[in-house]
Amino acid sequence: MLMVAPKCYKCGGVGQVYQAHTGRVLCKKCFEEDIVERVREQIKKYNMIESGDLVLMGISGGKDSFVLLDVLSKLHNPSNLIALTIVEGVTGYNRRIEIERTEEHCMERGVKYITTSFKEEIGYSLEELVSQASRKGVKESPCTFCGVLRRRILNTMARRVGANKTATAHNLDDESQTLLVNVLRGDYNRFFRIHPMSPRLHEMLVRRIRPLRKIYEWETALYAYFNGFGFQAYECPYITLRPTLRAKLRRFLYAYEEKKPGSLMRMMDVYDSLLDKKRPWGDLGELPTCIKCGEPTSYGRDICKVCEIIEKITGV
Amino acid sequence: MLMVAPKCYKCGGVGQVYQAHTGRVLCKKCFEEDIVERVREQIKKYNMIESGDLVLMGISGGKDSFVLLDVLSKLHNPSNLIALTIVEGVTGYNRRIEIERTEEHCMERGVKYITTSFKEEIGYSLEELVSQASRKGVKESPCTFCGVLRRRILNTMARRVGANKTATAHNLDDESQTLLVNVLRGDYNRFFRIHPMSPRLHEMLVRRIRPLRKIYEWETALYAYFNGFGFQAYECPYITLRPTLRAKLRRFLYAYEEKKPGSLMRMMDVYDSLLDKKRPWGDLGELPTCIKCGEPTSYGRDICKVCEIIEKITGV
16 A cells, blocks of 8 residues: 655645644644744734734743743744743642743743742732631632732733733633633623723733634644643642533533534634624723722722632731 | 422412522412513514514424414414424324324414425425435435425425414524534524524525524423423434434533523523624625525525435436
């Protein structure tokens, strides 16, 4: 039997990647270019980054954030990019390897790198918060604390360093899960807010961008792998093991995507085309301001989630 | 331990139904009224039926179609309603019991009842089509044939009897599954077309209404049960047993609804509120006309699916 290696549909070179959602085979180089070009298109289409922008990137040290760092440094002046790693503060999970690695990636690309921690910013490490929470019978999971604090710190740090945009590495799989969760929750507000053109809802809120929103997770993984990015050494000990509703949703979407490649992309395309032109967020009011810390909070609240967590746990 | 029966939140009577999506308990009578009122609201909101309308209802004989028949006869002049059962023509599945039962239900309510069959309308029974199809290696499933023919016959029969609306018994579960399938397919057109206000796309296409679109399937089942509706005696022998993608979707949505009651309702609410005001179907063109039979067909086709099926199978 004669075996012929499939050719890259773009350059005719040796095919290495089968992109199921387009039905095309690509070589390594053209695959990487495809990712960069698709990020460029999103940035341009939604005016995510303009030439003078100072962009603070949330870099956890995982594969997605590596791709964010690498691609943005190709598309924007690296001296106008800052990478930020936020250390949660959990014994046995000190992020040392991720930080060393990210430092190296940033140096190679001429990107400024800063780190901070929950302890420095909020006064408590994640571990301290979690152990206090279990003592006080607070029901929120460590992942809730972590998500809330991480978003807060990315935003306050952006203001501190004078960045006018924050970038996170959410990929297409993340975005489509979130979209569906928001629809099933009937959360109109959040449904609109994941759109790249949705307006800033508070003057203290730095505009957030998600340049990888149309890149599949398998694509970020492969891009990172092709670029010699090592796999993560340790996993957070708080990682949730019970199958949450979101995990069910993820599994369902994966199964669907596997049988009908391109489904997640098409779902986001429908969403985009619905909101690109119509932009029905005229009636989203400004977010309220926390009466304790002065940061923006969610609709209907007067104390923000961060102050609430600290109050519940420390009684302060 | 003292046990107190829960009270109906409306009338204070003995509670019999727990409506998870509202968190309320209802008695049998108030539950039935709730269903009727919610159908009335949908009809009014979307102008589904006006006073002089002649409505042809597709009545399979199952629980949903029983609810359609019962509720519509309470909300519209029964003499302006016609029920239609279409017999597929499958050995051992002759619909005799369903037809007898529907005849009785129609008589009780003063609704005209007619029946027809694939054989009378198309020239072939479903069984004949299926056996020809397997001989000719046609890949479509019996359910595809059945769906296509059923929709066609409902529409042509409506024109024949002078009805200006056709009503089907699709419930909230059906609608939310279809919505999600259309989104995952990226099928903008069908995405818009399940909205009750989407325009007629062909002059030969009678306007379709789905008055039960906001009633959960468990609600139609319970309503039918409370009204003495017997369970279906026989199942179609062609019922698909392998777990299709749609079955996966259904299971996922059920699991989600069970954990977070009201999710399907909220999903349809988001859909409605997106399209109610904006109605972005300005650019949906008229459907093409089949060059063989003169009936409307899908975009990009010149021969309709019905003619295609008959052509493939009979070579005519």
